[in-house]
Amino acid sequence: MAAGTRSTGQDQPTTRGFTRHANTSNCRDRPRRDRFLLPARRAAAPPRLGSCAPGELCLWKRPDFKGARQVYDLRSIEIESCTALPPGTDAASLANRTGRPVAAYQSETCAETAEFDTYPGGGSWVPQSPYRVRAFKVWES
Structure with missing residues (x-):
């Protein structure tokens, strides 16, 4: 008997607890599990812009660009001035296509003690703001 093997009493040596069978079939005789393909899972679609x-x-008003939409352009706002959303309204998603950086504020007075983020003007799409936007400021480029 070879070193590292022991007898099971049936003249079939074992190695590290596994029994070697004298009559092993060829792997090609058994169906291969990797030949069966499962349908691919669909990835979640990104939010529609x-x-x-x-x-x-x-x-x-709502995340993923849903709900009531408010639209502002450079004709209706002053550059580098705080523009509050109408009383009682806020926003959960936004798109900045002004061509200028826009800061979105949690505070309706653009207070920097509350949360705020600045988004580039080349085309920023934010499907879910980390806070309710209540005011914004458009900056000079």
């Missing part, structure tokens, strides 16, 4: 034309800042 909301409608927002070039030159506009668009804000939506």
Whole structure:
């Protein structure tokens, strides 16, 4: 008997607890499990971008560009001035296509003690803001 093997009493040596069978069939005789393909899982679709034309800042009431939409452009806002959303409204998603950086604020007075983020003006799409947007400021490029 070879070193490292022991007898099971049936003249079939074992190695490390596994029995070697004298009559092993060829692997090709058994169906291969890797030949059966399962249908691929579909990845979750990214949120559909909301409608927002070039030159506009668009804000939506709900995440994923859904709900009531508010639209602002450079004709209706002052650069580097805080623009509060109408009283009682806020936004959960936004798109900045103004061509200028826009800061979105949690505070309706653009207070920097609350949360705020600045989004580039070349086409920023935010499907879910980390806070409710209540005001914004458009910056000079």
